Amino acid sequence: MQDTTIEFTSVDKRYGQVRALDSVDLEVGRGITGLLGPNGAGKTTLIRIAATVLAPEGGRVSLLGRDPTEAGGRIEIRRRLGYMPQEPGFYRNFTAFEFVDYVAILKEMADRQERSEEVRRVLGVVELTDMAHKKIKALSGGMRRRLALAQALIGRPELLLLDEPTAGLDPEQRLRFRETVSQLANDPVVLLSTHQTEDVVALCERVIVLSAGAVRFDGAPKALAETASGRVWIGVDQDSRAALSWRMGDGRFRHIGDPPPGAAPAEPTIDDAYLLMVGSTSDSQQVSA
Amino acid sequence: MTWHIDDRMLALYMDGRMSEVPAFSLEAHVLACADCRRSVTDRVDSQRGEQIWQGLLDMVGQAEPRPGERLLSGLGVPAHVARLLALTPSVGLSWVLSVMAAVAFAVLASQGSGGPLPFLILAPLLPVLGVAVSYQRRIDPLYEIGIASPVGGFRLMLMRATAVLMVSIIVVAVAALGLPEIRFSVVWLLPALFLTVLTLILSTVMQTASAAGVASAIWVGGVITVDVIASDPYIAFEAPAQLVFAVLAVLLTVALIGRRGSFEVI
Amino acid sequence: MGMSSDGMRDASDQQLVFSIAEGDAGALRVLYERHAGWLIARLTRRCADQAIVDEVVQDTFLAVWRGARRYRGEGEVAAWIWGIGIRRLLDRFRRRRVPEWLPGGAGSEPSAEELVLLGIEHGDLAGALDRLSPELRSVISATVLDGLTTREAAALLGIPSGTVKSRLVRARRELREALT
Numbered sequence: 001m002q003d004t005t006i007e008f009t010s011v012d013k014r015y016g017q018v019r020a021l022d023s024v025d026l027e028v029g030r031g032i033t034g035l036l037g038p039n040g041a042g043k044t045t046l047i048r049i050a051a052t053v054l055a056p057e058g059g060r061v062s063l064l065g066r067d068p069t070e071a072g073g074r075i076e077i078r079r080r081l082g083y084m085p086q087e088p089g090f091y092r093n094f095t096a097f098e099f100v101d102y103v104a105i106l107k108e109m110a111d112r113q114e115r116s117e118e119v120r121r122v123l124g125v126v127e128l129t130d131m132a133h134k135k136i137k138a139l140s141g142g143m144r145r146r147l148a149l150a151q152a153l154i155g156r157p158e159l160l161l162l163d164e165p166t167a168g169l170d171p172e173q174r175l176r177f178r179e180t181v182s183q184l185a186n187d188p189v190v191l192l193s194t195h196q197t198e199d200v201v202a203l204c205e206r207v208i209v210l211s212a213g214a215v216r217f218d219g220a221p222k223a224l225a226e227t228a229s230g231r232v233w234i235g236v237d238q239d240s241r242a243a244l245s246w247r248m249g250d251g252r253f254r255h256i257g258d259p260p261p262g263a264a265p266a267e268p269t270i271d272d273a274y275l276l277m278v279g280s281t282s283d284s285q286q287v288s289a
Numbered sequence: 290m291t292w293h294i295d296d297r298m299l300a301l302y303m304d305g306r307m308s309e310v311p312a313f314s315l316e317a318h319v320l321a322c323a324d325c326r327r328s329v330t331d332r333v334d335s336q337r338g339e340q341i342w343q344g345l346l347d348m349v350g351q352a353e354p355r356p357g358e359r360l361l362s363g364l365g366v367p368a369h370v371a372r373l374l375a376l377t378p379s380v381g382l383s384w385v386l387s388v389m390a391a392v393a394f395a396v397l398a399s400q401g402s403g404g405p406l407p408f409l410i411l412a413p414l415l416p417v418l419g420v421a422v423s424y425q426r427r428i429d430p431l432y433e434i435g436i437a438s439p440v441g442g443f444r445l446m447l448m449r450a451t452a453v454l455m456v457s458i459i460v461v462a463v464a465a466l467g468l469p470e471i472r473f474s475v476v477w478l479l480p481a482l483f484l485t486v487l488t489l490i491l492s493t494v495m496q497t498a499s500a501a502g503v504a505s506a507i508w509v510g511g512v513i514t515v516d517v518i519a520s521d522p523y524i525a526f527e528a529p530a531q532l533v534f535a536v537l538a539v540l541l542t543v544a545l546i547g548r549r550g551s552f553e554v555i
Numbered sequence: 556m557g558m559s560s561d562g563m564r565d566a567s568d569q570q571l572v573f574s575i576a577e578g579d580a581g582a583l584r585v586l587y588e589r590h591a592g593w594l595i596a597r598l599t600r601r602c603a604d605q606a607i608v609d610e611v612v613q614d615t616f617l618a619v620w621r622g623a624r625r626y627r628g629e630g631e632v633a634a635w636i637w638g639i640g641i642r643r644l645l646d647r648f649r650r651r652r653v654p655e656w657l658p659g660g661a662g663s664e665p666s667a668e669e670l671v672l673l674g675i676e677h678g679d680l681a682g683a684l685d686r687l688s689p690e691l692r693s694v695i696s697a698t699v700l701d702g703l704t705t706r707e708a709a710a711l712l713g714i715p716s717g718t719v720k721s722r723l724v725r726a727r728r729e730l731r732e733a734l735t
Contacts, residue, residue, distance in 0.1 A: 035391070048555065053436045055554045074553065076437050083437040089430020094376070095578055102376050106438035106445070110369040112351075120350050133352070134579030151434065248316045303596060309692060310684045312600065312699050319593050330592025337609070338591050345587070346612050349620050359693045515578060 005031045005064055005189040006050050012058030015215075020045040020212040023059070024216050026237050027101055028191055034204035034221075038203070038278055042213040047163045050191060051083040056133040061221050077159075079108070082152035082188070088144070092137040095126055096147050099136060102279055122150040125259035127182055142173035149180065152162040160184075165197055166252035182212050197229040197270045207270075211278040221270055228268035232256055235263030244279050296326045297475065306480055328460035336399045361452075362406070373445075377423060383468050385456060388415055392464040405473045405543055409526060412461045413481035414505050417488050419453035421501035424492075447490070454485060476526040480532040484508055486541040493551040568632035576623035583620055588637050592618070594656055597637070598644055615640040634702070641678040641701050645711060666692035694719050 006028035008270040012020040046232050049061060049111055066073035090099060092110045100119045126146040131139060132281050138146065145165065148288055152160060163179075165178040166174045174196075181190065182203055194200065200207050200221055207224055209217035217224055227231035235256040243257030253262060256276050294302075294315055301307040302315055319325050330338075354372070361371035377494030391411065398407040424446050429435070436442045458478070484504050491500035515525045524530065563571065574582035591612055598608045608710050618639050626635055684692060697708035698719070705723075709716040 005464055006391050051437045053555050059394075070554070075441065078437060078439045078441065081437065083434065084431045088434065091376075091430060095352065096435070098355075098376060101352055102373065103434060103438065105369050105373045106435060106440045108466065110367070111370060115369075130581035131581060132580060135578065138577060176398055183328070221484075300598075305600065309696065311679050313684065313696065314681060316597055317701060319597070320631055320637060323589070326589060326593045326633065329596050332591070332723060333592040333595050337595070338587075341591065341595075341609050341613050342584075345616050345620075348613075349583065353621070414714050 004062075006051050006191065008046075008049075008059065009061075010058045010059035011061060013042075013049065013054070013087050019213050021049075021203075022057075024215055026208060026215060026218060028206075028208075028284060030187070030189060031205040032192065032203050034188040034199065034200040034207045035191060035210055036038065036195070036200055036207050036274060037193070038195055040212075041209055041210045043280070044163055046210065047161050047191065047193050050159075051081065051085075051161045052077055052216075060187070079155075080157055081161065082154065083153040084160075084162045087168070088148035088151075088213055090137070090144065092134050092145075096123065096136060096139065096150075097132040099147060099152065099196075100151050104154045107155045108148070109155070117149040119155060122153040125153060125184070125189040125275035126150045136248055140173060142169055142176070143171070145169060145177065146180070149177070150162035153184070156186055156190055160188040160189065160190045163248075164193055164195070166194060166196060174199070197274055198224045199274075201270055209274065216277045217273075224273045225268050225270045225275070228256065228273035230257075230265070231276060232266045232268045232272045233259045233263035234266045235260050239263075244275055293322065293330060294316070299328055299332065303329075317372055322421050349395040364455075370448060374448060377449060377452075382461055384419065385460065388419070388457065388460050389464070390414070390554060392461055396464050396467040404522075405468050405470070406516075406522060407466070409473065409477050409523075410509060412465075412477035413484050413508060415461060416450075416454045416457040416481050417486045417504050417508075418502050420450050420485060420488050420492075421498050423449045423496055436553060442554075443549040446552050450485060450489060454481070457481070465466060474482065476531065479538065480508070480526075483534045483541070486538055486545055489543050490541055490548060493548045569628055571631055572619075572623050572626050572635075575620060576626075578580050586619065586632075587616055590633060594636065594640050598640060602644060602648075607644075611640060611643045611647065612655070613642045618643070631722065638702055641703065642707070645703075645707060646706075665674075679734055680730070683730050687726055687729060688731060691729065694722045695726050698723060 004027040006026070010021070011021055013022045022042075024042075024046065028182065034044050035046065045054065049056050049068075050072050051062060054062065055069060061068055061076045066077050068074045068077055068223050094102070097119060100122060101115060104115045104119055109118060120129070120132070123129050126149055128143060128146055128150065131143060136144065136147070148171045149162070149165065153164070165181075166177055169177060178199065180279070181192070184190070192199070192203070204221060206219065207221050208215060209224065219228065235247075235253050235255060238247070238253050238262070239255060239260030244259075245253050245255040254272075256272055256279070259265070266280050298307070298311070299314060302312060304417045304476070307315070321331060354374040358371050358375035360367055361374055392408075392415070395408040395411040399405040399436055458481075461477065462474060468474060487507075488497075488504040491503055494500075495503070512525050516522045521527070562584055563574075566582075566585070568589070569587045571582045575586065594612055594615065595608060598611055599605070602608055602611075604649070607707055615636065619636065622639075626632070644664065684695065687695070693712060694708060697703050698705065703711065705716050705719050709719045712719070
């Protein structure tokens with residue numbers, strides 16, 4: 001097992017004039033790593049490159065020790081990875097079983113018996129066993145998301161890439177999804193992207209903050225929160241000097257940035273740190289801990 | 290339901306000691322009474338029931354083969370490839386039927402004074418349209434997942450293109466029996482092959498649908514132009530032209546293999 | 556959408572079958588729990604071989620799983636299940652003559668006690684049926700109780716269809732006479 005499963009060195013990616021990724025360096029190893037960032041930050045681009053479906057431009061990428069720009073390496077990586085894209089497409093007339101079976105064939109499982117068992121196994125992991133023979137169009141959004149996760153688990157991948165897996169789910173569905181991910185057997189290396197800080201708090205041992213194509217933070221969630229140390233205040237009035245401020249449930253105001261007059265310091269949360277980091281795009285220094 | 294089976298009757302029945310007529314009564318009653326069904330079930334060995342269920346579950350757990358899957362396996366396609374192709378939604382029964390309809394029309398049109406020209410122009414276009422329908426990269430919902438798999442984009446595309454070609458050939462060959470001369474039923478093959486590979490190679494630089502459109506336009510335009518210029522309307526299908534198509538098909542196939550990387554990433 | 560497992564326990568048999576038609580394997584499990592037991596018992600009274608009965612029960616529920624769409628909601632689900640099961644059993648017997656078919660039951664003469672037990676609801680009919688000759692009773696058993704068609708009953712009993720029909724006519728006449 002590699003120590004670093006995903007390695008990006010000065011990776012660039014452009015779409016016309018837009019720099020989706022700007023000289024990204026990162027290393028992802030054991031455990032669950034969260035890729036946190038606002039929409040348009042380049043998370044999907046990064047995940048796609050890690051999933052070998054997008055070619056990097058500048059820089060070097062190493063996945064599971066191999067080079068994805070080289071045909072032999074690419075196939076080998078694909079044998080050992082599982083990918084759940086952002087908007088997983090389904091053939092609506094498929095049953096859940098047929099969908100996962102199809103992907104299992106794509107993952108080179110030729111033997112019917114073995115494949116059926118594996119399909120049933122992953123459907124069991126995501127708790128869709130009873131729905132296995134229902135058509136996908138009859139499944140709810142939350143169930144389809146679990147189905148999309150199931151196909152990624154076929155073949156027990158060493159590397160699991162989930163692009164915004166909880167987007168659009170209601171809190172209960174998100175909770176169930178997180179529980180499933182946290183209980184995955186044989187510890188794949190997981191990289192999941194999200195714009196919800198709660199996902200990070202609940203699941204991730206490590207978080208990478210991505211904004212405008214650049215890495216702003218790379219470290220433990222707690223350390224991320226601490227970057228906002230001394231920059232979070234609670235006051236009675238709104239203040240225009242603060243970088244960001246909003247009204248809380250109890251009527252007071254939370255400020256991030258410079259202290260407004262009369263405001264008291266507050267314990268920084270990951271949310272505060274995240275907002276501070278990505279809210280102001282002029283602050284482009286990479287912070288690591 | 291005022292009447293239910295009591296324990297004594299039940300014991301008699303389950304032991305096999307109940308005679309025919311009372312058993313009639315009991316069995317007829319059981320069909321209509323859930324409570325008594327439960328009483329009977331309680332007296333059946335539950336382990337036996339579980340074992341039967343486990344065996345059942347195995348069979349329920351298998352998915353039923355799709356239509357066409359057995360047909361493809363019968364034609365010699367490996368089982369898992371047959372399943373993959375049979376599961377591909379766009380190349381389904383409705384597509385085959387439309388192809389058959391189109392070909393039938395072309396054959397009918399060829400019975401008239403125009404000769405088999407309509408047929409010969411249409412037949413090579415069928416696999417082209419089939420490819421356009423079966424592998425629309427932008428629209429295929431499973432496109433990304435497909436590329437991220439070891440089978441990947443290129444192998445998958447080849448399998449589908451081959452299947453489309455095979456089906457087209459069979460359908461057209463059968464329809465061609467309605468043509469006046471035997472030779473007309475084969476001269477469309479090499480152009481079909483050439484156009485299919487052309488479409489695939491064009492799809493590396495444009496959308497598949499557009500690639501199919503361009504290839505079709507080149508073909509139809511080319512044949513009509515040749516028809517207008519030359520004295521022999523079938524010159525595009527004579528031996529020298531066939532050789533050209535064969536060579537082009539081979540060259541384009543080599544080029545396609547060279548461009549395979551384009552199918553492997555978005 | 557699928558019913559929750561709690562909801563399914565309260566669902567009617569009809570609702571379960573409709574769910575099964577949509578591919579809900581949980582519904583199949585509940586239906587199995589309700590009906591496998593009596594099916595085993597009833598088939599056992601017609602076939603002493605346990606292994607065959609087990610296979611037939613499995614085949615029956617597999618047929619339910621695959622053919623749930625064909626159930627149109629007419630009549631009791633239990634009767635529909637029996638119709639599938641008895642025909643599966645019949646197929647087995649047509650293929651191999653051994654073991655023996657035990658039409659209707661193993662016993663011969665009902666005891667007075669049994670008749671009394673049934674007397675409240677079915678006494679008259681039970682007595683009348685009992686007074687029929689065995690050959691007439693067996694066609695009633697095959698057609699009325701087991702729900703076979705004349706042709707199926709004929710194949711089972713090893714007699715021509717015409718004979719089955721005429722015996723049914725006689726049986727009905729005798730029963731009517733006995734009950735009036």
